[in-house]
Every structure is written in C-alpha cells, then in structure tokens.
Amino acid sequence: MRTVIFDLDGTLADTSGDLIAAANFCFRNMGFGDVLDVEYDAGIALRGGRRMLTEGLTRLGRFEEAMVDRYYPVLLEAYGEHIAEFTYFFPGALEAVEALRSAGYGVGICTNKPEALAEQLMQTLGARDLFGALVGADTLTVRKPDPEPLRETARRLGGDPDLTILIGDSDTDRNTARAAGVPSVLVTFGPSGDDMAALEPEALLDDYAALPMVVDALIGRNS
Known part of the structure; x- marks a missing residue:
C-alpha cells in the first residue's frame, strides 16, 4: 500500500x-x-x-x-x-482525505504534538476514524525531523515507508521527508505559507481540492 x-x-x-x-x-x-x-x-x-x-x-x-x-x-x-474551541480544519482537508482513501491510499497523521493531545483533538473534532494511524511527538523516542516517526506511521498503515508522501507546512516537515528519501508537499495557506517555496518541496499546495491529483503525480499507484 x-x-x-x-x-x-x-x-x-x-x-x-x-x-x-x-x-x-x-x-x-x-x-x-x-x-x-x-x-x-x-x-x-x-x-x-x-x-x-x-x-x-x-x-x-x-x-x-x-x-x-x-x-x-x-x-x-x-x-x-480547551483543545477545540477555536480550532478548525482547513477548507477541503477532510474531503481530500476521503478522496485519497477512496483511491486506495493509506492515510495517517505524523505530528510533533504529544500523541495523547493529538488523539484527543481528532476525537473531539470527530475525524479520528478517517486516519488509519497517528504517531505523535512522544510515540517513539525520536520526533520529526527524524524520519523514523514518518516511517513508523507508514508501517502502521500497512504501507511501505519508501512509498509514502508527507503533507506539511514547515521546514521540519520538509526535512523529515528529505531524511526519509520521500516526497513532501507543503501547504501555502497556513501562517507561514509565503515561506514554503524557498524550502523547495516536490510540490506546493494552494487548495486541498488539488491534493489527490498531486499525490497521484508523485507516488501514484501506477507511477
């Protein structure tokens, strides 16, 4: 997978x-x-x-x-x-996740938020079941930008760590993907969006509606 x-x-x-x-x-x-x-x-x-x-x-x-x-x-x-009083998913994020799942991709979360808080947030927002695995900052003995949390997330999804892609918003995510030898896509609609191009990811994402196509181009099942 x-x-x-x-x-x-x-x-x-x-x-x-x-x-x-x-x-x-x-x-x-x-x-x-x-x-x-x-x-x-x-x-x-x-x-x-x-x-x-x-x-x-x-x-x-x-x-x-x-x-x-x-x-x-x-x-x-x-x-x-008070974990979710002001928090919201970016427009189209969950729809993109659903589309990726429907296309046969395993979908997970790899975050530097403590695992228990990440689990609590996703449960509170009602979206935890959309993700087959969640690895947090303290799940392993190392955290991003070490590549092992990313690889472990892929393994927990039943996937090959060499056939994954990381969607992120920072130099930490870019460096994690680079260390793992896999592509990264950085979103441009977050607070640091204007700085993402300088990190030279494999792709930039301006709108979640485009993500399934971007993923197919970078790690698509027939690529």
Whole structure:
C-alpha cells in the first residue's frame, strides 16, 4: 500500500487559536497578562508549546529555560481542557482525505504534538476514524525531523515507508521527508505559507481540492 501522511497543526487544521490561548493562560499565571496575539503569532503557535513560552518570555526580557520547563506542563494541561474551541480544519482537508482513501491510499497523521493531545483533538473534532494511524511527538523516542516517526506511521498503515508522501507546512516537515528519501508537499495557506517555496518541496499546495491529483503525480499507484 502507498500512503499519504499528514502533519496536523498548520496542515490539516489551524490550531493556533487554542494554542495561543493556552500560552496566554500561562503568561497570566506568571503575572504578565496576555503576551501572544492570534493574528500575529499564529506561526509561532504552530511551532509548539515550548516555542510559544520561549518567544513570550523573550519579548518580556524574562526568558529562563527553567521557566519554560516549569510552565510547559501547565500549558499542556490548559490546552487539553480547551483543545477545540477555536480550532478548525482547513477548507477541503477532510474531503481530500476521503478522496485519497477512496483511491486506495493509506492515510495517517505524523505530528510533533504529544500523541495523547493529538488523539484527543481528532476525537473531539470527530475525524479520528478517517486516519488509519497517528504517531505523535512522544510515540517513539525520536520526533520529526527524524524520519523514523514518518516511517513508523507508514508501517502502521500497512504501507511501505519508501512509498509514502508527507503533507506539511514547515521546514521540519520538509526535512523529515528529505531524511526519509520521500516526497513532501507543503501547504501555502497556513501562517507561514509565503515561506514554503524557498524550502523547495516536490510540490506546493494552494487548495486541498488539488491534493489527490498531486499525490497521484508523485507516488501514484501506477507511477
């Protein structure tokens, strides 16, 4: 089986609103008030909890690694309690997943979000059953851009890790696919979309409606 593996945050769904809300909860708890802004900091949010805490504390001139370590579990707990208040799938994402499944591809998720939170989010959004496998940041002992999580996702789908493709939105995804020796498709509609072309993926995706055709061209069953 050939497989199509998706990143989650910033690729399948815009999770930035809920992530920033969790980070700002931490900053308020520290006594600083809201530090990050949804409109301007979405790209930072999609880099993960530690990155948000680091960025906020740096802006305040109060960065300490120990403070990030202390509040990261607080952020994860706050995020888990309000995981899908503002999150939404990008237009056409689930329709593209359905089309790929119907065409015979195995479809999974490989994310640097902790596995339990990724599972919780997909269950809450009612879309977990569309994906045959989900590998998170802590599923294995390594995480993206190490290629092993991508390969493991393909294997859990019953696929050949050499016959897969990664759909993502960052240099992390590009580097993961490159390390695995497989193609990557980077979406241009996320917060960092304007920067994707410089990463030179095998394809750029402006609209999920085009994804099945792009996948067929890159790893199609008859290619």
